[in-house]
Every structure is written in structure tokens, then in C-alpha cells.
Amino acid sequence: MAHGHNEHHIMPLKTYLKVAGALFLLTFLTVGAHVLREHFEPFSAVIAFAIASVKAYLVMAFFMHLKYDVPSNRLIFATGFLFLALLFGICMLDIYTRIFQGNVL
């Protein structure tokens, strides 16, 4: 309860507008990169997801107010992604080592 009586942080309207603007811009950027994807191969996927991650950050930090929330809530939300990475990481570990293990078949 770090905020005491002033528990609700109010972000100025201008920030909302800026964030929304940035999100729109990034969406156009994504599509732009998609249209011109031949020039970016083999990185087009990386670009698309990098942009998506930036957008996700903006939504989480500003729209979801995580930037101004208590640290424990940030930690809780991050845990979700962490455990997702775990599931992904180990499944990939199995599947890729299965493909490359020459000695079994």
C-alpha cells in the first residue's frame, strides 16, 4: 500500500493519446514491414514480433497502469510469462533434441 490515501494514480489525457498514437503507428509499421517482407527475409518474423512486443509493453505499462502499479503486481504478471517460457523452452528442448539424436533411429 505504497500509495497511502492517494491510491489511484491519474495519468494525464495527453499520455493516453500519445500511447494510442504510438500503437496505431506501430500497427502500420507491422503491416508495412509485411508488405515489404521480401526485403527483410529471413528477419520478417522477428521484426513482426519485435514490434508486437513493443506494442504489448505499451498496453501493459500505460493502459493497464502496470507502470504505476505496486511492484508485487508487476511481479505476478511477469510470472505468467516466465512459466510460459518454461513450458515452451522444455517442449522445444525435447522436440529438437529428438530430431537431432542420430543414435536412436
Place this chain on the structure above:
Amino acid sequence: MNWLIVMNKLLLAKSAVAGTFMPVQATEISKQVDNLYGFLVVVSFVSCAILIGGMIYFAVKYKRKTQNDKTAYITHDTRLEVLWSVIPLIVFLLVFAWGWIIYHDMRTMPTNALEIQVTGKQWAWSVDYKNGVKASEVVVPVNRDVKLILASDDVIHSFYVPSFRIKQDAVPGRYTALWFRAEKLGEFHVFCTEYCGTSHSRMLTKLRVVSQADFDKWLTEESDVSGLPLAQRGAKIFQTRACASCHSVDSPVVKVGPSLKARWGTPLNVEDGTTGVFDENYVRESVMLPQQKIAKGFPKPSPMPSFQGQLSEAEMIALIEYIKGLN
């Protein structure tokens, strides 16, 4: 030092324990597994003795005497706690490494092994040799590396030979493999250990270890079935196709499907109400298209697989001849 004596005793106990309650050790790997297992049992026994023994000792010694017993106020002891975290960790890492070494051997396929294709399907194993011999049991020569390539026709099965301490799932859609080098002659159980439905517990077969000479003889004999009388050939097919896992032939007991004992020529009640006679055409239809005429009182859809395209006409005739002979 005392430690050495203790270690020595442990090792002795270990070899005494290794193999206790375990099936015959028929391969080198099985001895290694049993050694490791024996060590684990001893370690488990020692730690259980410390824990359970300590617990009983304390419980008796510090039994409440009066309502106002004073108890010691001990909150922790860092040295002790580190000790009983680190010692188990070391033991665990030791057995992990030991297990890894053996596991790596199990998973590393030998070169120049005799390759046999084993396919699981509900609920029988079918075994294919390079020369075209098809069998329902695995016959292998002694003292020779054998590699089984496992596949499955339907669901996951698991090929398990307790005496060899080996097991591997047969996964549909891909191949898996296991290998062994049998050192003992004899017959060994093969179980299916991945739950696969109705007759999971009857998906058994034998693994027969014979001498190289007997193996060669068996392989030639098996590949030369065309000389046999029709009914005997049929019996062979009945066996290799594992028909016996669902149909009994020596008694009227129902396993999964109807018994075939003294069935030939008898009247037939089909599940949809029609009737007929148990004759050549009915048997043929039931083998090729099992869902067509299911006998009354048996599950619908029938669990029987279709053998359409798998049995030649010649084999079908032999099979029918065999069933006729069961009367």
C-alpha cells in the same frame, strides 16, 4: 577408517540386495541396472532407518510424562541443516550420474545389430524379420546385439521385457527403438505397459532366446510354411496374427470376441436380428469387414481390426481350414 568399513558393508549389502525380487538377469544391462537398484535400495533402507528409527526412538524416549513437561526450545541449527541438505543432494547427484551412464548405454543403438521390426496393435505384437518371416513372438539368437524397431498401428503401446530391464513406448506415427544382448537361453515375458484399452492386460507375448544355430533353423523353417498342410498353416496364421488374444479355441470361454471352439456350421445370431450359419463366407466377411455382422451380445462397434488387404486369399483359406478343424 570406519568409513571404509561402512562403505564396504554397503557395497556387500548392495550386491546381496541387487536382484532381490527382480526377474532373472538375462542381459549385461540388467545386471548393471540391478546393481544401481541395489545401491538405491540400500541407501533408501539406510535413510528410512535413520528417519523411521529416529522417529520411533524419539517418540518413545520423549513420551510425555506429565502435563507440565519442559521441552527444549531449539529453533534451528544451521550446521545440521546444511548437513542434511548437502548429503542427500550429493547422494541424489551420484545416483543421477550413475543412472545416466546406464541409460545412455540403453539408448545408444549398437551398429551391426540384428534388426527386427515390432509393431504393436490392439492387442497383439507382430514381429517382422528381414527375410519376410512374420511371427507373434520374438525369437532371437543368444549373445548377439538385437535392435527392435518399434511402431504402432493405433494407440501407444509399450514393449517391456522385465528380465532384460528394458522398456520403450511404441508411438504411432513414428519409430522408436530399443536394443539388447541376451545372455541367457530361455523364454521371457513380454508385456504391454502403456494402457491401450480392453485387452491391454492380455497383450502378452514371449521373447525366446535360442542358440544361433537354432535361430537360423527356426528362421528357415518359418520362411518355408508353404509346404505345411492347410490347417497347420492356418494355425500358424492364427497365432502370428494374434487371433488367440481375443478368440479362444480350446474352450467356449469368451475372451473378447466369440470362442471358435466347435463353432463351425452352427447357427448364427447377428446383432441386427438376422440369422445365418457360421460358414466360410461368414468367417471371411468377419475377418475382412468385422463391423458387418457382429454376433449378438458382442460390443458394437467391434474391437476387431479389419484384415482387408493384409491377408492373402491363400492365407484366408488356410485360416478357414484351421477353424473348421476346431470342431
Place this chain on the structure above:
Amino acid sequence: MSTSRLVNGVEVASHYRDANHQYQSNKEGLWLFMVTEILMFGGLFVGYIIFHGIYPEMFAEGARSLDWKMGFINTLVLIFSSFTMALGIYFIQVKQNKKATIALAVTIACGFVFMLIKYLEYTHKFHLGLYPGRMLHMHEGAPEHANLGMYFGFYYCMTGLHGIHVMIGMGLIGWVMIKNMRGDFNEKYFTPVEGVGIFWHIVDLIWIFLFPLLYLVG
């Protein structure tokens, strides 16, 4: 047992010390719930990426049948709705509850537009016979890859589950909008709006990744 009392115009359940205590607890509960949403969708993403790695060509074939322009419009619609949702909370915070109602209404409208576009996409797919899994039955030509149904399995699972969330979100926003019109919220108490808002942003967040995953990378 939950009896409540009124503290500074905020209803506080008896097991909380004060309004802030209650607010912080509710907020934490919300975030925990959002973690489960992320993980649930995440499972689908993991499956998608793994099979995309195994069958890249099949997935490319599937992605070609999607119209990225539709996805693009939907992305814009959802981002805009996220913006209006955030505005809704902002207006309650600055005591402009009427404007908040409008912002929430616009958010719901965006939800409708999103679902409408989804509906058009789905019906178009159905028209072509692009159903999930074994129901896939292309009316013109045959799929290049026999298991194309898997791509559409993922497509319908992911967009379908997302669509269900959009609809639930619309319902929830409708609920807080009505509550707001009744004057249940003030600058001190608007936890339900904030909760629904976070839910709606999660829906947006998931779509931000679904769009490149399904429509662009393929």
C-alpha cells in the same frame, strides 16, 4: 461472511481495514486471474509455434488463405477500443462520469465491429470449406498439405477462444457501463471498471500477438 460498511462513500467489506486495503486486494486478485488467462492462451501459442516449426510450409499455406487486411482492421479496432476503455477509467477518475459512459459505449461498439469482421472472416472460410481438422473440405482444389486442417484447428481455437473473450468482455463492459450510469462509481471507487478494463486490455494484448502469428508470419 461478508457484511459491509460505508467508509467515505465506499462500501468496504468487513474483513478489510479500509477502502484502500480492499482495493489493493481486489487488484491483486485481478492480476492473478490475468496470469491464468495469459497461461491458458500461452499454451495455444506454444503449440502453434512448435507445429509451425515442424510444418512451416503447411502453415504458410494456411496463412495465405487469410486476408491480412481483415486482421489489420481488427487490430486497429481493438487498439482503439483499448484506448477508449482506458479513457473510460480516466473520465471516472476526473469525475466526468457521463463522458465515461460514452467511452465505454464506444468500447462496446468496437467490440461489435471486431466480432462483425470476425463473422465475415469465418463465413468466408466456411464458404470455401476451410473448416478445422478432418472437417476441412475445400470446395475448389485440394489442399497442398494433407494436414492443413491442423492450421485451421489452431486458427479457430485461437481466434474462437479470443472471440469468446471479446464477447465476455463486451458483456462485462456493458455491466460496468450500466453501473456507471446508475452512479455506482466515483473517483474513489471504480474497481470493477478497472478490473474489466484490465481484462479488455488482455484481450487486446493477445490479439496484438495473434495478428502477426496467424496473418503475417504464417
Place this chain on the structure above:
Amino acid sequence: MGHVSTGKSYINEEPGLKSWFTSLDHKRIAILYFVAVMTFFLIGGIMALLLRLELFSPNTAGSVMEHIPNFLRKAGDTPADLYNQVMTYHGAMMVFMVIVPGIPAIFGNFFLPLQIGAKDVAFPRLNLLSWYVFMAGAALAVSTFFFSKIDTGWTFYTPYSIRSGTSVVMMVVAAFIMGMSSILTGLNFIVTVHKLRAPGMTMWRMPLFCWAIYSTAIIQVLATPILAITLLLLAMERTFGVGIFDPKLGGDPVLFQHFFWFYSHPAVYIMILPAMGIISELITTYSKKTIFGYTAIAYSSIGIAAVSFFVWGHHLFVSGQSEVAGIVFSFLTMLVGVPTAIKMFNWLATLYKGSIEFRAPLLYALGFLFLFAIGGMTGVILAVTAVDVHFHDTYFVVAHFHYVMVGGTLMAIMGGLFHWFPKIFGKMHSETGAIMSWVFIFIGFNVTFFPQFILGAKGMPRRYFDYIPEYEQLNKISTVGSWLIATGFIIALITVIKGLTSGAKAPKNPWGSKTLEWHAESPPIMHNFEQDPIVTAGPYEYK
């Protein structure tokens, strides 16, 4: 106790049956769970007895399943099919409807707020909702019984579960719904622990039961969503043939196992961690001594919760998972053994120089230590790759997890029940009855399950309706043991009923325990405490 009681309690403050089903009080909700879970336990237990009866002798002599009345059977089911169905229901019910909700939803619900000095859980409405969600899921699960039943085993492995002709989708949806309930309960408890502790009740002054419930809640929230999506995909697979898990359509059945165990292995710790929490409480109370290594036990709960997410692949050593993955998982599994060992030794050290009173709860706790030591060590054996290849899917595994789940969790539930019985119901139960139940359950348990280790070593696979003759003797012993366990539970049931109907009025703190729940009335009033407690010391200050 020198204190005038008004005679009001959560039990009688609101009259009428209806008030129970609409109550937001955490204690009443705990009782609702108690009744439901015990009912399912009874059904699951009867199934277990049936299974053991079938395995009394090999199938040549005929099958017990033939005596199942016709209206409970699907047309054409052979005895083997019936056995597989009973086996599946036993597993699925005991896991999803008894052990997973068991301790958290009953004792956690009742005592977590009491032990941290709160008036209720953080979200009382959500708490009641979780019960209804759980009951809806459970009802759906039970109703599959009247449709096509289910025969996949509780693990729903593909592709068998895709091809099985039984009501898999219904069961999967039921498990999904019960999973939601589990998530909501976990979420509720986490916030309760974070936010509702009484003044002075720091995290490090919480009783260890609360730490255990807290760790469990974390697993519930983080693991269950993956189960949810896995089960949804399985339902999709069955209805649309999507092909993600179906090898016929290019899918990967081993991936299903990964996804399934990503939940189900941590779920094993959902089942055992709260039990460990109860044991910590019992051992300190009945040896009248502060717990040894409080911090270590608390951290080991969190440690187990964390590491439990990294070890699921040890269920897949022979499944066709890669060798590398197998080795990695074996290594990580060893790490989870350490915090478990720490707990065991700390409990042992707590007994040292205590004043040990042999009451039924303590006997159950000692029984727990005994059985869990065996269950735990055989767990290590199974985690060693090379050895697991032999033991995987044999009765050795069956014995191991029963030693942990029954020998561990169920012993803790029974110990907790007799420990908290006076607090929950405000009446004293018969000590003799409780001890007799322990004698039968403890002995019966070992008679039932120890022979199964040997059966497994000899190679008898699990989920077998029939077996080869050489396994007969050990199976017979095992079956006889199951009758002893049943007797023990019947005695326990009688003890509980007699305590409820004719037990003497319980004092506030009959066992001289130090934790906060014993400062409340027996049974507690609606808002738990007459005066809001202020905590000034740790939970186990037996000086």
C-alpha cells in the same frame, strides 16, 4: 476457559439448510467442501475395493465385474472394459475430486483465515462460487457414468483418448471446470495470505500450514491453466480431428504428455504440500515444542512449488522423449528431493527433546513420516533414468504414488481431521475410535501397497485387468490389505458420527496448541474472533 461464551457459532448463527448453500463464510464453505469431497472419496474408495477384488485372483476363475448390475453397464462391455472404467473413475475421482481439492478447500478454507487472524478469505463470494463451480464439474464428471462412461485412465493419453468410444469430451470438460474452481481457490488464498494477515502477523510468523497452502495456491494458479488448454485441445481433437495430438493427422502424442504433465506433475505437489503443512502443525502441537527450522520448512515449501514445474518429464523416460530431455529432467527431479529431505529431517529434529503425547493426530503424523519416507525414497529410485526404464508403468509406480498420495496426503487429512475436529464442530470425538482407525488404516495400507513394490520389481504392469499366475500370491495379500483399510475408514466414520452426535462440548484449546485458530471459540463465531487478534510472536512458542 474463564470466558463467557454466548453459545453462538458459525454453525448456528444463521439457521436453515438454505443459509448453508448461500453462506459466504469461509468455515461454512469448508464444510460444504468437506461433505462433497468425503462423498466422492467414498465412491472412489468403493471403486478401489472393486479393483482389488478383481485382482484377488487371475481371471481364469471368472471376473468380479460380471456381477456389476446391467443398468450400470454399456451394452457389450466385457469384464475387461468394466475393469478399465472402474480403474479410470477411481483415478480421476480420487485425483480431481478428492486429493486436489481435499486439504486446500477443506482445511485451507477453514483454517487459513483463522491462523493468520483474518475474518474471512479475501473474496468470500468467489469462494462460494468456487464451490459451485467445483460441484458443477463434479456433477458432470459423475454423470458420464450414465452416458458412455470413460475408460482412458485419468491421464487421457492420446491417441487412445481420441479413439475411445466413451464420453471423453464430457469428462474432459468436467476436469476443465473443476480446474477453474481450483484456480479460483488458489487465487483467493494467495491474496488472503498477502493482504489479510492480522496486525503483527508477518509472513515469517505464519504457521507452516499457511506457508504450505500458500505454496500450493501458487501452483494451482500457475499450472492449472495449461491443463485447461490441454483438455480443450483434446476436446477439439475428438470433435474436429484437429490433429495436434493425433499422429494419424501429423500430430504428436508425446507433446500431449508434455502439456498434460506440465500441470499434472505440479499437481502432485498440490496434493502433497498441504499435507506437509498439516504434519508441521501436528508434530509441534503434540510434542509441545517449537518447530525445528521454521525458515527452512517455509522456504522448502516455496522451493518445492518452484522446482515442481521443472520436473514433469520424468513421467516420459520411455515415452519416446529425447535422451537429452530425459537426462535434464532426471537431474532436475533430483533437486526436488532436497527440500523434501529437509522437511523430513526437520520434523524428526522437532521430536527431539519434546514432550510427545500419543494422540491419534500424532500417530497419523508419525504414520505420515513412516509412509512418506518410503514413498519419497522410492520416488528417488524412479527418478533415476536407467532404473525407471524397468519400473515405469509397473506396480512399483502404483505403490510409490499410493505411498505418497494415500500414505502422505490421506494420513495428513485424517490426522488434521482429528486434530481440528473439536475446533470445527465444537465437540470432542472418541480418542479410542480415532486411534483404532489409525491402527487399521496404517497396517492395512502397508499390507496393501508394500507387496505392490515387489510386484512391480517382478515386472507386473499397471492398469492390468488380469495377470500371469506367478503374481497371484502378492496380489492376494494386497487385496486383503484393502479390506483392512476399508475397516479403518469405517471406524473413522463411526468415530466422526459419534463425535458429532454425542461428543462432549469441546474447550477452546484441548491440545494446548499455540497457533491462532485455538484462540477462537470452538466452534468459532461468524467473524472468527471476538476481538481482532494482534500478533506479537511466532506461531510455535512452546517455551
